[in-house]
Amino acid sequence: MTAETMIMDERGIQMVLARMAYEILERHRHHEKDLVLVGIRTRGVFLAQRLQREFQRLAGLEVPLGVLDITLYRDDLSQATHHPVLEKTEIPFSLDGKVVILVDDVLYTGRTVRAAMDGLMDFGRPKAIRLLVLIDRGHRELPIMPDYVGRHVPSTPADKVKVRLREGDGYDAVTVVAGGRGE
Amino acid sequence: MEKKIFAHKDLLGIEGLSVADLELILDTAVSFKEISQRSIKKVPTLRGKTIINLFYEPSTRTRTSFEIAAKRLSADAINISAATSSVKKGETLADTVRNLQAMAPDIIVVRHACVGAPHLIASRIGARVVNAGDGANEHPSQCLLDLLTIREHKGRLADLRVAIIGDLAHSRVARSNMRAFAMLGIRTRVCAPPTMLPREMGVFPGVEVCRTPEEALREADVVMMLRIQLERQDDVLFPSLNEYARRYGLNRQRLALARDDAIVMHPGPMNRGVEITSEVADGSRSVIMDQVENGVAVRMAILYLLGGQAE
Secondary structure (H helix, E strand, O other), X not given: OOOEEEEEOHHHHHHHHHHHHHHHHHHOOOOHHHEEEEEEOOHHXXXXXXXXXXXXXXXXXXXXXXXXXXXXHOOOOOOOXXXXXXXXXXXXOOOOOOEEEEEEEEEXXXXXXXXXXXXXXXXXXXOEEEEEEEEEOOOOOOOOOXXXXXEEOOOOOOOEEEEEOHHXXXXXEEEEEOOOOOO | OOEEOXXXXXXXXXXXXXXXXXXXXXXXXXXXXXXXXXXXXXXXOOOOOEEEEEEOOOOOHHHHHHHHHHHHOOOEEEEEEHHHOHHHHOOXXXXXXXXXXXXXXXXXXXXXXXXXXXXXXHHHOOOEEEEEEEOOOEOHHHHHHHHHHHHHHHOOXXXXXXXXXXXXXXXXXXXXXXXXXXXXXXXXXXXOOHHXXXXXXXXXXXXXXXXXXXXXXXXXXXXXXXXXXXXXXXXXXXXXXXXXXXXXXXOXXXXXXXXXXXXXXXXXOOOEOOOEOHHHHOOOOEOHHHHHHHHHHHHHHHHHHHHOOOO
């Protein structure tokens, strides 16, 4: 058994999301009406929903929310021995001229974000795409930089960073399982 | 992320699939429907893959549907139809397959008048094979789009009552559907002129054969009409189209025997005024256009589940 270290608890996640929501509001204060949120399935969607509520609470701002499944844009489908179950993408508004806040839980190799950007481009021509992640654990394989980071978590490729959110897992926590065997 | 496996090299029929396989294809198809509503109706998933549509029988709907599905997944789709190919010049199926093999396709979609032709091709080629109709045997993609359409309208599949009426003997759609319905716990009643009943009805467990369409229609949730194959009229399976329409055709009066919320399906192309009246075909209970729309999504799901796999 390897030890699982708690990085962030429920309150930690809540504070970090509030802080990032303030940062976004500050940086986009002159064109906040252009903001839209797009969450990457599955946990990115839960985080985007929470941010949507934060914008409402902090500024009375209604920000549209879209859901993106990146499966069809993955670069490793032909290598995967079986498929992740494809789920629906739901972006019921045009992204033309919008500032998209793309939301995911953990940023690692950057391949998911690359796939997500390809996906977003099929829904219009956003003015900008900004990347928000709860955790940046390093080890990028592509030149991708986040704009808003909840927490930098130094890790080795063998480590497992686990994000659990109450909407899907029943409780909020970010933990690291030190590398080697994993699960 | 949850992962499920579609552990088949080919899709040759409903026979050989499990309930989990059927559900995986249907669930995947649901997610694909959204792509056809985008302004850019294309995803890069099967980029660089080659799909050959090999059609030895005329088809517009199925071939077009497979072609659109392939193109929306960014695969390169090539159509070969018997009328314009070397088949006309006397090439055997085995030789055609050898030639196709040399072109290194990833998926071959086959329609052939002979039962088992797709199976023969699948056994001789590395490419994945999808049966788009073989003789009177199977037409799995049509069956799956029917299942998707039923599930969308009824919210479930188990315990529904389905009536299938028409030329069952020549219908591969009916055979695939009777297999799938039995697996899924759908209660099936069929009715056909005695000359149009398959001899092998015994192999479809749980299917009730009715003597009149009225009996089959009673309390049905789903009414599935089959096409009368006018091109087979020479076989003299029934006295006249007029008599067939009167005794077996679906009209408003007969439809009233089914449940109030029953849906009407037809695999197309329809003979209006023969197996179905225009009034019913275009009426509020008809889901025939939904079937066509769902056909693209189901075929995208099939190509994705076969084509995205590792060799």
